[in-house]
Amino acid sequence: MRVAIEDLTVTLAGRAVLSGVRLIAAEGEIAGLVGPNGSGKSTLLRTVYRHLRPHAGRVLLAGRDVRSMTTAETARHVAALPQERGSDFEFTVREVVAMGRAPYKRAFAGEDAADREIVAAALDQVGLGEHAGRSFAALSGGERQRVLLARAFAQQPDVLVLDEPTNHLDVQHQVELLALLRAQRSTTLISLHDLNAAASLCDRLHVLHEGAVVASGTPREVLTPELLAKVFGVRAAVVEHPLTGDPLIAFDHHTPASAGGGPAWAP
Template sequence: MRLDIENVTVDVAGARLVDDLTLRADSGALVGLVGPNGSGKSTLLRCVYRALRPTAGAIRLDGTDLRTLSARDGARRLAALPQESTGEFGFTAAEVVAMGRLPHQSAAGRTSATDRELCTAALARVGAAHLADRNFHTLSGGEKQRVLIARALAQQPAVLVLDEPTNHLDIAQQLEVLALVRDAGLTVLAALHDLNLAAVHCDRLYVVAGGRIVASGTPHDVLTPELLADVFGVRAHRVRHPETGAVQLLFDRLPATAP
């Protein structure tokens, strides 16, 4: 399923957080949003998963405006993992994952054998099957993140929106989660903080600064030393991964400029 964000603008309390932003995620692609803190990435993603209504513009799934879909129909097509998730306290990990099946259930909310099988499989796919009976609030940050990703997978969406999905994960878990997301066959739009992870896993990158797209293309084309100096204020050295050939970055501070 293709995701199109068309000329989206977001104004909040007189401040323009997103300014006439347009991007596309083709069906089955993993598209990354990168940019400095406060650049508008999370604000844009909140519009995509309908936690925030844009001031102008449209967001479409295979040409259908999201605003025309009911909450249930939207949730059958698109799942999201925000930076901060609340409301799961008091539930077990298995119960949290089962919430992903709600859009597919009848008004009675009865859980079927198929629902249970899908939830069990989702927990296993993210390496969290052993957490099923644990209370969600007792889990570590990384464990919670894996459970929430399992919930999104159990929802069986066509589009997955992720806001910093590797937060709280150790290095091995970061690599495993992004590989899992990539292999799921979904259209994925993800805000990523780690540029090296973005370079390895994303098909296409959009660089956001000041609420606008300042560059887009493949990681190799986008992550240039010149752009990284302008947007992130760092000096970057590009190297090739010895096995995959993907561009990887080494960073240091920009030289101080003379007064």
């Protein structure tokens, strides 16, 4: 399912957090959002899964405005993993993942065999199949993250919306999660702080700065030393990854970009 964001403006507390944003995630494509803190990434994602109502503009799923859909209909198409995640659920791991089946159930309807199979498969996907009976509240931050991702998978959406899903994960589980997303090939909108992870995972990148999209394209087209200096304020070289051939950003941790006289970003 194709996602298109058209002229999106979001105003919070009288301030335009996003202004005139246009971007797409093609069907089956992983589209990444990158940018400094406060650039509007999370706000944009919240409009896609209808946590926020835009001041102007539209979010289209296969050409249809999400605001014209019912909440249940949206939930059958879009599964979200936001940054603000509950940690005090008094449920087992399996019960949390089973919540992903709610958009397909009538009120008070119980699970059927298909639901149980889907939930079990989602837990296996994130490597927690043997932990179904554990208390969610007793899990580590990384384990909770994987459970909530399994809940999104159990929802069987057309579109995944993931806000910093690698937070709290150790390196092994970060690598496994990114490989899992590649294998899923669902249309995905994902925000990432790790630019090298974004370069490896994403088919397309959109760079946000001060509420506007300032660059879009493939990781190789977007992640240039000039953009990294202007938007992120860092000096870096972009080389080829010796194992994968993806762009690899080598940051200069000794000299700030400002020491080289780099200009501030002006869209």
